[in-house]
Amino acid sequence: MRGQIESLLDQGIEAARAGEIKRARETFIRVIELDQRNETAWLWLSTVVETPADKSVCLENVLVINPDNKHALEGLRYLRQHGGAEMSQSALLPRLTGPRLWSELEWGAPGAEVSPPPAERLCPRCGFRNSGWAYVCDRCGADLQPVNLYVAVSRPRQRGFTSLLKAWGAAFVFNRRWAFLPEVELASWGRSLAALGMAALFTSAWRAIMTVVLRLLVTQYDARDQLPADALRCVVHVLLLTPLLALACTPVALLTWVGARLLGGRRDLKTHAHLTAVAFSAWVVLVALLAPLATLVPYLLGGRVRGATRLRLYLRLLSEGMPVFVGVAAGVAGFVWLVQALRTAHHLSATRAILVALAVVALGASLFLGLDRFIGGRLAALVSVLVTTFFLPLLD
Secondary structure, X not given: OHHHHHHHHHHHHXXXXXXXXXXXXXXXXXXXXXXXXXXXHHHHHOOOOOOHHHHHHHHHHHHHHOOOOHHHHHHHHHHHHHOHHHHHOOOOOOOOOOOOOHHHOOOOOOOOOOOOOOOEEEOOOOOOEEEOOOOEOOOOOOEOOOOOHHHHHOOOXXXXXXHHHHHHHHHHOOOHHHHOHHHHOOOOHHHHXXXXXXXXXXXXXXXXXXXXXXXXXXXXXXXXXXXXXXXXXXXXXXXXXXXXXXXXXXXXHHHHHHXXXXXXXXXXXXXXXXXXXXXXXHHHHHHHHHHHHHHHHHHHHOOOOOOOHHXXXXXXHHHHHHHHHHHHHHHHHHHHHHHHHHHHHHOOOHHHHHHHHHHHHHHXXXXXXXXXXXXXXXXXXXXXXXXXXXOXXXXX
């Protein structure tokens, strides 16, 4: 038994360090089922549960087992100072100390007295005699205690689609840990489509806002007559752009998944496709934010610059170089996010993830240029029309 526990602990720690949160949780839960007073398992479980309330219960249980554990003391102090409103949530994990709040414990003092467990626990389903600390029957898997740890923590708390906004924000500062890791366990086809739909909604709304701003700058804007038409156009664009984004994201997800699997990746297609959709939707939002600059700057500067010849030259270069800047910035950011998604999904090294991304970009560019040349430049013209329709503000 002791050898099995040590082996499971090693597997759980390895999974936690590799970012495989779900597997790590399940492994530590299994250890606690075998030995509920395992200090190491509770301590590591605190690093892979989701809410501050559950983290505090894990650390509190560590102090019940070993009141001198410095890591648990420091962790609880940090949660007390930074937990905020999330600490008010009810914890799903059982306390070894009973239903007491961790704030009632004195720091560094021995924990509350723990009622000794029964010598054995009889399974109500099959009659098998389990150890007193067991949560599930070793023979048939039936629940032996009111709290089932697998139900408590093996499934993350439900999160709304608005949490995708946090993923986009983290992506914009290139924080892979906060942009993609939380999405691994929330991956689903519906959530992937929601990410693309939210990107389409933002793109259409931002384009409408930029159109109104431009009209206010150069002409008078009659909100009574033009606002309903702009709102209707925005809704139509969302309905059209969402399937187009899904159509564009699908080959990227498939090609990168195949490349990652060839280089040692083991993630399933659903999770990989979702992280790709998160990266792709963040890229679409970035393009939507930058694209108006390619139109507004040249329009506002063109023909209206007064002053020294050198100043006019600088502003002209700025005007003509803005589309190039937008393209380069969007391209670099999109490539970095794709690499981060690959590393998070498959635990690839940075070198392997970059190789996969480069191969997919090169293959995609070759196919695009070849097909465009074969059909006489119509594909590039179609892309130009789509960019103008869905991303650039109206100038007339």
